[in-house]
Amino acid sequence: MEEKNGSSEVEIGEKDETKKQSKDLEFLSCMMQPKTADSDPHYIGIRRILLHRKADSGVISRRYDWRCNGKGYVAYRNFISKPRKWENLRTPSLLSSPGNSGRWLPSPSPLSHQFEAESFTSSRDLRSVNQVSSRRASFSSSLSDGDNSYRRGGVEHAYSFVGMHCIFDQCKSSVTVLKFGHMSSDILAYGASDGSLTVCSLLEEPSVLKQLTGHSKDVTDFDFSSNNQYIASSSLDKTIRVWELSRGVCIRVIYGISPQYCIRFHPVNNNFLSAGNANKELTVFNFSTGRIIKKLLFEDEVTSMDHDHTGQIIFCGDGQGTVYSVSMDSHTGSLSRSHRHRTNHKSPVTTVKYRSFSLLASGPVLLTCTQDGNLSFFSVALQIRGYLTLRCSLKLAPRIHRIQASFCPLLSLEKGEYIVAGSEDSNVYFYDLTKPKHTCVNKLQGHRFPVMCVAWNHGENLLASSDFYGVVIVWKRAKTSS
Numbered sequence: 296m297e298e299k300n301g302s303s304e305v306e307i308g309e310k311d312e313t314k315k316q317s318k319d320l321e322f323l324s325c326m327m328q329p330k331t332a333d334s335d336p337h338y339i340g341i342r343r344i345l346l347h348r349k350a351d352s353g354v355i356s357r358r359y360d361w362r363c364n365g366k367g368y369v370a371y372r373n374f375i376s377k378p379r380k381w382e383n384l385r386t387p388s389l390l391s392s393p394g395n396s397g398r399w400l401p402s403p404s405p406l407s408h409q410f411e412a413e414s415f416t417s418s419r420d421l422r423s424v425n426q427v428s429s430r431r432a433s434f435s436s437s438l439s440d441g442d443n444s445y446r447r448g449g450v451e452h453a454y455s456f457v458g459m460h461c462i463f464d465q466c467k468s469s470v471t472v473l474k475f476g477h478m479s480s481d482i483l484a485y486g487a488s489d490g491s492l493t494v495c496s497l498l499e500e501p502s503v504l505k506q507l508t509g510h511s512k513d514v515t516d517f518d519f520s521s522n523n524q525y526i527a528s529s530s531l532d533k534t535i536r537v538w539e540l541s542r543g544v545c546i547r548v549i550y551g552i553s554p555q556y557c558i559r560f561h562p563v564n565n566n567f568l569s570a571g572n573a574n575k576e577l578t579v580f581n582f583s584t585g586r587i588i589k590k591l592l593f594e595d596e597v598t599s600m601d602h603d604h605t606g607q608i609i610f611c612g613d614g615q616g617t618v619y620s621v622s623m624d625s626h627t628g629s630l631s632r633s634h635r636h637r638t639n640h641k642s643p644v645t646t647v648k649y650r651s652f653s654l655l656a657s658g659p660v661l662l663t664c665t666q667d668g669n670l671s672f673f674s675v676a677l678q679i680r681g682y683l684t685l686r687c688s689l690k691l692a693p694r695i696h697r698i699q700a701s702f703c704p705l706l707s708l709e710k711g712e713y714i715v716a717g718s719e720d721s722n723v724y725f726y727d728l729t730k731p732k733h734t735c736v737n738k739l740q741g742h743r744f745p746v747m748c749v750a751w752n753h754g755e756n757l758l759a760s761s762d763f764y765g766v767v768i769v770w771k772r773a774k775t776s777s
Contacts, residue, residue: 454703454713454725454737460757460771461501466493470761471697473748477519480752483759484526485767486514492528494540497757497769505543509536516557516599520565527568527582529555535570537582549585556598563606567628571597577611577621579628588628591621599647603659608633608681612644616665618673620681633680642667646699649675655712655729656686662714664700667693670714672728687728694719696763699748704755715758717746723760723770741768 468489476482482504484494490510495503510530517528525546526538531554537547553574560582561567567588568580573596579588595613602609609621609630620634646664653660656674661683663671668691676682696719703713703725712728713736723739723746730736744763751758758770 454715455773456739456758456770457773458771459741460769461497462769463493463495463501463503463767464765465503466491466765466767468765469696469763470747470765470767471513472516472699473759473761473767474517474519474750475752475757475759476523477521478753479519479523480754480757482519482523483750483752483767483769484517484519485748485759485761486517486528487765488513490514490530490532492517492526492538494526494543497752501769505540507538507543507545509545509548510534512554515555518559520560521562522565525582527558527560529558529570529572531555535568535580537568537585547585549580553596556596557600559600559602559609561606561623561625561628562602562604564625567623567625569600569602569609569623571600571611575613577609577630579623579630581628589630591630591632593619596643598643599645599663601647601649601661603649603675603677603681604651605677608677610647610649610661610681612647612663612665614643616640616642616644616669618644618647618661618663618671618683620683622680634682636673636683636685638669640665640667640669642669643697645694645697646701648700648702650702653712660686662700662702664698664716666697670700670716670726672712672714689726689728689734691716692719696745696747698745701749701751704751715749717749717760717762719745721746721762723749723758739770741770742766 463485466485466487466489468487468491470485470487473483473485476484481497482494483497484492486492490508490512492507492510492514493503494505494507495501507526507528510528510532512531515529515531517526519526524540526540528536528538530536533551533554535549535551535555535558536545537549538544539546551572551574553572553576555570555572558568558570561569566582568582569577570580571577575593575596577591577593577597577600579590580586581588593611593613594617595615597611598614599612600609606625607623609623611619611621613619616638618636619632622631622633623629642665644663644665646662648662650660650662652658653674659675659677661673661675663673670689670691672686672688673683674686676684698717698719700714700716703715713725714728715723715725718724721740721742721744723742724735725737726734727736728734739758739760742760742762744766746760746762748761749758750760756772756774758772759767760770761767
């Protein structure tokens with residue numbers, strides 16, 4: 296018994312020693328972080344450890360919630376987005392750290408100096424993190440958008456399709472943007488370069504419900520209100536229009552002095568409407584009155600944007616490839632710039648998509664796409680006001696048109712991180728960002744012209760795509776057991 300007890304005590308001692316060593320190594324890695332001229336190494340080390348412990352607790356709670364929910368990403372998204380009083384919303388519910396916020400941290404790239412993350416308010420706090428946050432993996436596809444790797448490895452079963460659900464071809468000009476209704480699988484709307492907005496139903500007999508006309512130039516973006524009763528649209532004709540869908544009429548026109556590029560309803564307080572324009576401004580409007588609440592000036596025209604799920608952060612992309620994190624007060628609508636992520640790719644950002652959870656980043660993530668074909672995947676640290684850490688990037692063929700991309704459904708914890716994007720070779724491509732060599736896992740062929748936009752419905756069993764000559768195809772995904 297003494298020998299057994301002695302051996303068990305030795306084993307326990309070894310385990311404790313192992314844990315101690317691992318903790319020491321973790322502390323050492325924090326303390327050995329590269330030093331800048333204005334940084335305090337002790338402050339940096341303590342801060343990094345606290346963020347790491349905070350992120351660990353967040354990962355554990357999210358995985359527990361996921362498993363208890365047990366129905367895949369769609370159900371998990373509904374779970375964390377369940378209605379709550381926005382007045383009591385003070386702190387973000389999802390956590391991640393700007394550095395080691397998950398299992399996926401690629402090795403340093405020799406090109407990491409091309410990326411720069413800056414803070415508008417806390418330079419001491421964040422510039423010291425740049426050396427770690429600039430790590431990324433770069434995957435390239437120099438021949439074409441689809442490198443035909445899916446033919447060798449087989450189509451990813453999670454993203455196989457049974458065919459076309461329906462086709463809308465009554466539009467005679469390029470469809471520049473399309474979206475499904477908020478929390479809806481049956482309402483689809485799309486805007487075109489002739490200034491029209493078309494609202495469709497995808498029920499038993501797909502049909503066009505409303506044709507909204509009023510814009511004199513291209514519809515650049517639009518957004519549904521949370522109850523799908525209204526649509527707010529932006530256009531190159533320098534106006535923002537608010538439409539009431541039940542009557543199919545424009546109830547408000549907001550005139551600007553420059554083309555309007557992007558627009559979003561506040562996800563919690565729909566009385567706020569945010570828009571980016573060619574005058575380098577992000578503007579918050581009062582939806583009820585149309586009056587301007589707040590303006591924020593940037594270095595270049597604001598070309599795309601998206602909210603986080605709390606409504607407290609807006610992510611904006613500009614005409615020079617820079618991505619900004621902007622803090623927003625849900626009560627007053629006031630704005631303040633928090634961080635920016637700049638690259639050497641001086642190309643307009645065409646897509647900014649926020650997602651509330653990713654297993655690979657162990658927290659919220661952001662997808663951006665630029666017109667020169669660069670797709671970037673960021674983890675988001677909500678506890679420090681939307682700080683972005685680049686996790687990986689994918690280089691596609693440069694685009695002539697303003698082509699957009701989107702996240703794909705996350706069906707289970709075992710699946711990779713998939714995105715879907717249109718292409719100028721008239722195909723829709725699916726990419727797995729976790730596979731550097733065989734990134735393309737599937738493609739859909741049906742369009743005859745460049746595919747401009749893609750969008751998933753709420754149930755994520757339908758994918759809509761639109762092309763340069765006005766054809767909209769709704770694809771039906773095959774049922775899976777995962």
